[in-house]
Amino acid sequence: MFINGMDDLVVFVAVAREGNFTRAAAKLSVSPSAVSQTMRALEERLGVRLLTRTTRSVTRTEAGERLLNEIAPLLDQIDQHLSAVADLRGRPAGTVRITADEFAAQHVVWPKLFPLLETYSELTVELITDYGLTDIVAQRFDAGVRLGGIIDTDMIAxxxxPEMRMVTVASPGYLQKYGTPEKPEELTEHRCINLRLPTHGGLYPWEFGSGENEFRVRVKGPLIMNSVLQILDACLAGVGLAQLLDAQVAPHLVSGGLVEVLGQWSDSFPGYHLYYPSRHQQTAAFRVVLEQLRGN
Structure with missing residues (x-):
């Protein structure tokens, strides 16, 4: 059955992936009504329902799931080939999508990419923050930025x-009021600020040592947050102990706003890495972003 152009299929893939007409419309820079009309017309031409609509969500039917699995990779390949052709112009252009955790986005990625955006006016970087180890292929990211020890082995990293450490810190006021833990096991008796991991919903266990000597401590306390930047603010306010990256707390250790404890149990580990699929077709835009983040 012939379909007039690929626009209808592009709209279908966007809706199927987003599970929402409004989000798909925003991604395509069109109105939600236009998306709805396009989907109705596509389903009428095919003679089969592709999506099940409710007041709150959009889910794929069996036919919709099959169509998505068949055409989405093809459309992605077409996008990659068009980007490769555009590279012949000689100047990096187009969008590079990167996922990074909050601290990496603010302190590692953005400072390096800022001058790049000043140089290449046709380059767009979409930087999405997320603590989970995002499936960059399924989510259509070009690359991700995470700490080196948690990246899947099938990725180029x-x-x-530089190498980093997780350090346990508290404000001087907290230590004066509640005392200083001498061993990691004593943390269970202290007020600790926990990080809720968005990906799995669990609390991040505090890590000590490395290699065969690595161990974790489950802590508890009066506050649970899902942002390391918010945890830092709460720790500075004296709410409790926190475990954060050394680079994040370094200025506050120098100023005296925070004090490191249990330092003898804090070992270094691989720092932030850029990771991407080994079969990723590199456009000129991706290559220039890659080299900028590498520092070359």
Whole structure:
């Protein structure tokens, strides 16, 4: 059955992936009514329902799931080939999508990419923050930025930052009021600020040592947050102990706003890496972003 152009299929893939007409419309820069009309017309031409609509969500039917699995990779390949052709112009252009955790986005990725955006006016970087180890293929990211020790082995991983440490810190006021823990096991008796991991919903266990000597401590306390930047603010306010990256707390250790404890149990580990699929077709835009993050 012939379909007039690929626009209808592009709209279908966007709706199927987003599970929402409004989000799909925003991604395509069109109105939600236009998306709805396009989907109705596509389903009428095919003679089969592709999506099940409710007041709150949009889910794929069996036919919709099959169509998505068949055409989405083809459309992605077409996008990649068009980007490769556009590279012949000689100047990086187009959008590079990167996922990074909050701290990496603010302190590692953005400072390096800012001058790049000043140089290449036709380059767009979409930087999405997320603590989970995002499936960049399924979510259509070009690359991700995470700490080196948690990246899947089937990805190409390139270091873009120095080794780091997780350090346990508290404000001087907290330590004066509640005392200083001498061993990691004593943390269970202290007020600790926990990080809720968005991906799995669990609390992040505090890590000590490395290699065969690595161990974790489950802590508790009066506050649970899902942002390391918010945890830092709460720790500075004296709410409790926190475990954060050394680079994040370094200025506050120098100023005296925070004090490191249990330092003898804090070992270094691989820092931030840029990771991407080994079969990723590199456009000129992606290559220039890659080299900028590598520091070359």
């Amino acid at each position: 390139i270091p873009i930052g």
